[in-house]
Amino acid sequence: MGKNTIIAIAGASASGKSLFASTVYQELVAELGGERIAILSEDAYYRDQSHLSFDQRILTNYDHPSAFEHSLLVEHLKLLRAGQNIAMPQYSYKLHTRLDETIKVQAAKVILVEGILLLTDERLRDEFDITVFMDTPLDICLLRRIKRDLEDRGRSLASVTEQYESTVRPAFFEFIAPSKQYADLVVTRGGKNQIAIDIIKAKIRQLLAE
Ligand SMILES: Nc1ncnc2c1ncn2[C@@H]1O[C@H](COP(=O)(O)OP(=O)(O)O)[C@@H](O)[C@H]1O
Ligand SMILES: Nc1ccn([C@@H]2O[C@H](COP(=O)(O)O)[C@@H](O)[C@H]2O)c(=O)n1
Secondary structure, eight states, X not given: OOXXXXXXXXXXXXXXXXXXXXXHXXXXXHHHOSTTEEEEEGXXXXXXXXXXXXXXXXXXXXXXXXXXXXXXXXXXXXXXXXXOOEEEEEEETTTTXXXXXXXXXXXXXXXXXXXXXXXXXXXXXXXXXXEEEEOOOHHHXXXXXXXXXXXXXXXXXXXXXXXXXXXXXXXXXXXXXXXXXXXXXXXXXOTTOHHHHXXXXXHHHHHHXX
């Protein structure tokens, strides 16, 4: 395999990172097949907490860098770059820990990875060739997070608002917003910005043609 490219998509929680990355991935897979593109999520690298009780797990600050096993993500990105497959962890937001099963991710020429704190860690930044920051207004992120967490992540309105005020919003200003300086591209209006999606797709097509 020739030189591969790792594209990181960062930004606030519910800014549209996952929708943006999966739309780029799915539209290109439909066009070109899935052999040469892989997709990963930083959330899969939240630390395993199976040794803790559920009551202990809900005390974790999931917006602080210490909640993630970034060393494993760096290791997996290096393996993918070297042409080796990885076993990506699977994470449960309902159980607040990893599942026993992993997902096989095949080495690929272009690797997409999305997550809130990707651009905050120098070890990770060193692995990225192209960096994108989703610059969605924070009030829009909050509205989308409330809806998503109630519908998909088994949360109550009280728990979402308490977590937002205590950890999500402070971590945005302490860690995520300052990391925007490391982005090559800043995307406004969330995960349905089709012009930005088309620009990244065009870049990937060019890389795959080299
Ligand atoms: N531009 C948009 N318009 C409408 N809904 C959006 C837009 N971007 C994202 N969403 C929705 O907002 C929610 C959060 O987006 P998601 O991609 O999961 O965010 P993130 O991965 O950054 O946490 C999802 O339900 C998604 O479908
Ligand atoms: N057990 C967990 C783990 C993470 N979170 C929240 O998820 C957010 C990051 O994921 P996004 O898809 O929203 O980018 C982060 O802000 C954590 O607060 C959680 O609530 N519970």
